[in-house]
Amino acid sequence: MKIVAIANQKGGVGKTTTSINLATCLATLGKERVLLIDLDPQANTTSGLGLTTQPGESLYEVLIGHASLASKVTATRFDNLSIIPSDMELAGVEIELAQTEGHLTRLREVLSQLRVASMYDWVLLDCPPSLGVLMTSALAAADELLIPLQCEFFGLEGLAKIVHVQEQVRLSGANPDGRIEGIVMTMFDGRTNLSRQVVDQVREHFPEEVYQTVIRRSVRLGEAPSFGQAIIEYNSAGQGAVDYRSLAQEFLTRHRQK
Amino acid sequence: MKIVAIANQKGGVGKTTTSINLATCLATLGKERVLLIDLDPQANTTSGLGLTTQPGESLYEVLIGHASLASKVTATRFDNLSIIPSDMELAGVEIELAQTEGHLTRLREVLSQLRVASMYDWVLLDCPPSLGVLMTSALAAADELLIPLQCEFFGLEGLAKIVHVQEQVRLSGANPDGRIEGIVMTMFDGRTNLSRQVVDQVREHFPEEVYQTVIRRSVRLGEAPSFGQAIIEYNSAGQGAVDYRSLAQEFLTRHRQK
């Protein structure tokens, strides 16, 4: 089993879109057993899959020690995909956990029980856009970091920061084996120089980490969550589904090679 | 003088792009005296204007009481525009302020001295994408909230949350007169139904607040920050500059009418 944080403090770069569509492609095409955890109080992963957010269903109670992890796992309409949804209570974690000792490793302790049970091949963590407690504790808990990177200038600027934060978490001793698994370029628009320049720059600085698969900008990817559907349900033959299937395939290939 | 928070916890909706371009349009076309404060540790407003981020230049030291506000104000190449830049130290504020009493009103206290000096007509606050201390204290400090809203499903979902958080800050007593000044639709793509549907829905629920001006999706707006330029410098005759001039004009008209 591997725990993968899908994180980038820059907002709107495709973390949630990648979480939903990588998880559903792994579960259906790869028959991998996936647990998807929505760690963002905005709960976009939860609503993007068509689930309603109810207070009390998120990891909040588990993080403050009032409930078990297993009690929050919910099945989805996909056979091999389970989810722990989010709710607004999670926003309270930022302040409440910040005031306790060991806030950095609380999530890591909670998720460590999943390693014993070995019910899943992959646990994906959709992270909020922030440098706060939820994001840093996800980095402390994860074996690997997958960074969605928007093909824009501000996206490029943010890359050094997330790499730096991950390094700090690793060096803090909270997660000595944590590593960057990969960088996925998102919202690539072939008609603009900007997209191509950003991809070229990232490939130059991070040749090993950057995925060959590039997720192209596609209106269908923006529409799918309004129907509560993953792209392979909403527009299975379109460009968005092609790109995310290719990403899931490459994700599995990269892990088999290791 | 009015303090305006440009905020929305949803990431990547155009908060920084609106902060930079509204501030520069107000300062040049309207000859208004503007102070722009970058409250986001990502420091995109700072780099988007071509300034380098140096540790020690942000509000961080002011918020923890080690420096005066005036010492952080920096002139820019625009006559009527000053800025307080950001740096990564601001990220520490989330955790440090959260642990002190009265963290919600610390920024409000700090900025209140600007009201006495009356050197500015407008103070604009570019906020980070989060529900944490920096964003909530900006809502507590601001007379008004301007909400950039991306013409996408997740953008629409987030609107209820920012409206709710602003209401909570108002009711907490920290800022009884705080109000929503407006909602600006951003990244509108006329070729898609999604954009039109989102605009229609927002206009239906918030007819008073939604600006007539809609900021259209334009590659030039994405390119400008990589040159450290505002849109009126980078592509003054293009669609992005037209839209932000129109926004600045409407912003002034709405305030004159009140």
Ligand SMILES: Nc1ncnc2c1ncn2[C@@H]1O[C@H](COP(=O)(O)OP(=O)(O)OP(=O)(O)O)[C@@H](O)[C@H]1O
């Ligand atoms: N490849 C794509 N093509 C077109 N639209 C996309 C694509 N990927 C994501 N989007 C849309 O762009 C917006 C931002 O994406 P998303 O919400 O997944 O980013 P995020 O990083 O999770 O944001 P946040 O920082 O708020 O958590 C959403 O409205 C989404 O539907």
Ligand SMILES: Nc1ncnc2c1ncn2[C@@H]1O[C@H](COP(=O)(O)OP(=O)(O)OP(=O)(O)O)[C@@H](O)[C@H]1O
């Ligand atoms: N109207 C527009 N047309 C095209 N691109 C845009 C437009 N507005 C903003 N962008 C680009 O979209 C991305 C997101 O915008 P921006 O960074 O301003 O959002 P933000 O809300 O400040 O993000 P964050 O939540 O990370 O602070 C940036 O790369 C920006 O250059």
Ligand SMILES: [Mg+2]
């Ligand atoms: Mg998200």
Ligand SMILES: [Mg+2]
């Ligand atoms: Mg921003």
